[in-house]
Amino acid sequence: MFSKITNYTLLILNPGYNKVNIVIFTARSVPLLMNYVSSIGSYSIMIREVFKKPTKWPIMKSLILKEIDELIYGSMGIIIFISFFIGGVVAIQTALNISNPLIPRNLIGFATRQSVILEFAPTFTSIIMAGKVGSYITSSIGTMRVTEQIDALEVMGVNSLNYLVFPKIIAMFFYPFVVAIAMYIGILGGWIAGVFGGFSSSADFVEGLQLDFTPFHVTYSFIKSVVFAFVIATVPSYHGYYMKGGALEVGKASTTAFVWTSVVIIILNYILTQLLLG
Amino acid sequence: MIEVNNLHKSFGDHHVLKGISATFEKGKTNLIIGQSGSGKTVFLKCLLGLFEPEQGTISYDGRVYSELEPRERRDLRQEMGMVFQGSALFDSMTVEGNVMFPLDMFTKQSKSEMLDRVNFVLKRVNLVNSNQKFPSELSGGMKKRVAIARAIVMNPKYLFCDEPNSGLDPKTAILIDNLIQEITREYDITTVINSHDMNSVMEIGEKIIFLKDGFKEWEGSNMEIFKTDNEAVTNFVYSSELFKKVRQMYLEERN
Ligand SMILES: Nc1ncnc2c1ncn2[C@@H]1O[C@H](COP(=O)(O)OP(=O)(O)OP(=O)(O)O)[C@@H](O)[C@H]1O
Ligand SMILES: [Mg+2]
Numbered sequence: 001m002f003s004k005i006t007n008y009t010l011l012i013l014n015p016g017y018n019k020v021n022i023v024i025f026t027a028r029s030v031p032l033l034m035n036y037v038s039s040i041g042s043y044s045i046m047i048r049e050v051f052k053k054p055t056k057w058p059i060m061k062s063l064i065l066k067e068i069d070e071l072i073y074g075s076m077g078i079i080i081f082i083s084f085f086i087g088g089v090v091a092i093q094t095a096l097n098i099s100n101p102l103i104p105r106n107l108i109g110f111a112t113r114q115s116v117i118l119e120f121a122p123t124f125t126s127i128i129m130a131g132k133v134g135s136y137i138t139s140s141i142g143t144m145r146v147t148e149q150i151d152a153l154e155v156m157g158v159n160s161l162n163y164l165v166f167p168k169i170i171a172m173f174f175y176p177f178v179v180a181i182a183m184y185i186g187i188l189g190g191w192i193a194g195v196f197g198g199f200s201s202s203a204d205f206v207e208g209l210q211l212d213f214t215p216f217h218v219t220y221s222f223i224k225s226v227v228f229a230f231v232i233a234t235v236p237s238y239h240g241y242y243m244k245g246g247a248l249e250v251g252k253a254s255t256t257a258f259v260w261t262s263v264v265i266i267i268l269n270y271i272l273t274q275l276l277l278g
Numbered sequence: 279m280i281e282v283n284n285l286h287k288s289f290g291d292h293h294v295l296k297g298i299s300a301t302f303e304k305g306k307t308n309l310i311i312g313q314s315g316s317g318k319t320v321f322l323k324c325l326l327g328l329f330e331p332e333q334g335t336i337s338y339d340g341r342v343y344s345e346l347e348p349r350e351r352r353d354l355r356q357e358m359g360m361v362f363q364g365s366a367l368f369d370s371m372t373v374e375g376n377v378m379f380p381l382d383m384f385t386k387q388s389k390s391e392m393l394d395r396v397n398f399v400l401k402r403v404n405l406v407n408s409n410q411k412f413p414s415e416l417s418g419g420m421k422k423r424v425a426i427a428r429a430i431v432m433n434p435k436y437l438f439c440d441e442p443n444s445g446l447d448p449k450t451a452i453l454i455d456n457l458i459q460e461i462t463r464e465y466d467i468t469t470v471i472n473s474h475d476m477n478s479v480m481e482i483g484e485k486i487i488f489l490k491d492g493f494k495e496w497e498g499s500n501m502e503i504f505k506t507d508n509e510a511v512t513n514f515v516y517s518s519e520l521f522k523k524v525r526q527m528y529l530e531e532r533n
Binding site for chain 2: 056
């Protein structure tokens with residue numbers, strides 16, 4: 001990795017850097033690139049497999065309910081906790097940065113609303129979910145892989161991808177509700193910190209909340225959260241399902257899954273923002 | 279009956295099975311033996327259809343796997359039962375849930391019919407009063423029994439067991455071996471068992487295939503394995519001092 005970076009820097013800094021080195025540089029990156037491309041390929045194949053040969057509905061229904069309980073309901077506590085404090089911190093930070101008396105005090109409410117709705121609720125929460133839900137998904141599926149439970153499903157003629165991943169995808173469709181709650185709690189946290197911390201009056205804060213409100217920002221946020229939900233359900237599943245090795249590798253796979261889920265979320269966040277707001 | 283012809287399987291450059299042909303008979307316990315890493319599990323997973331071999335055919339009572347339609351393959355799968363090396367019970371389900379799982383998935387039986395069948399097979403493997411326990415609450419031997427119960431609950435024609443008695447004490451190991459043999463005879467199943475346990479070989483080795491370096495090195499019965507002169511087999515079978523002495527005595531007695 002490091003040598004690649006130095007190579008690249010040399011290439012940019014030194015125009016006389018000869019062709020041989022450029023060839024070496026490219027030759028080195030090709031396998032890495034092929035690796036990513038083939039991962040994307042097998043990820044797509046996995047997604048297609050998930051929707052094939054569905055499991056009997058009564059069984060699937062109970063699996064979905066179980067996953068909603070585990071993935072959505074089980075994450076509520078941490079999401080509420082974090083949103084509340086982040087909302088509060090945003091309000092305080094904004095207040096502390098207003099030194100100019102010409103800036104209206106309602107900016108505190110306005111800034112809290114904008115940052116919570118646009119970024120903190122959908123994106124920040126998703127990164128938290130990538131850690132909490134993602135590592136649960138990777139380790140539970142990975143453990144089933146290393147203990148041959150997935151083979152056992154396949155031998156019986158069950159489509160293991162559908163059985164394991166489909167209920168998680170469906171359960172994660174409820175994720176926008178979590179984001180909605182995160183928005184509400186975040187703003188509430190901002191209000192409490194602003195009003196009770198003596199930074200703003202309640203009236204100013206509420207006025208700021210209503211100032212120039214664009215309903216599409218909420219829609220934008222929900223669109224993002226649906227996309228992120230799919231990523232949070234499937235990327236960790238991919239890492240768990242295709243892992244090799246034993247218990248130690250399950251731990252490593254969870255870490256890798258978290259890194260990749262976060263990276264994908266951050267990149268998609270950029271693309272979606274450009275597409276929807278840009 | 280399962281007939282395997284010239285089976286090849288590799289992972290990347292690693293050629294694990296290098297052309298294996300064998301016949302596994304109905305109503306008999308067929309054993310695959312060989313050192314750790316010799317490819318027993320890979321061979322069994324090919325028989326199960328979990329691995330696609332690069333070359334060679336496997337035929338189940340005349341049905342050649344590679345020539346079957348996906349739907350026919352699925353039907354064939356449901357005629358197979360498998361006991362995995364580590365039991366592979368579903369951690370999130372009780373004993374009853376584990377054994378009922380295939381019935382629930384693939385039959386239209388009522389709950390009470392399924393329960394009757396589950397209790398019947400659990401009784402058959404001598405595991406009663408554990409229906410509501412989770413796999414984490416069971417001993418290794420009990421897990422094996424549940425795994426066997428789950429494998430036979432659908433009345434399979436083919437039963438595959440990957441080291442069914444690894445990690446068990448010799449007495450429990452023999453109980454499990456005998457259980458598998460009884461079930462095989464009772465229901466006229468084609469049973470294939472992976473093993474590196476010499477007790478099993480002697481106890482239930484009606485037909486034995488010895489794998490070495492990806493080839494079938496030797497084939498015979500537990501009676502014949504005592505007399506064979508094949509060096510690889512004798513090295514493997516008589517690797518312990520105890521068995522070396524037993525063989526010595528046997529040969530002296532014969533002369
Ligand atoms: N999925 C796989 N991918 C790559 N290589 C594999 C895979 N499964 C098995 N192998 C390789 O195939 C060889 C045979 O493995 P196998 O598990 O069949 O051994 P075994 O005879 O069952 O051993 P043991 O008695 O220890 O269970 C090993 O060298 C192993 O590394
Ligand atoms: Mg093995």
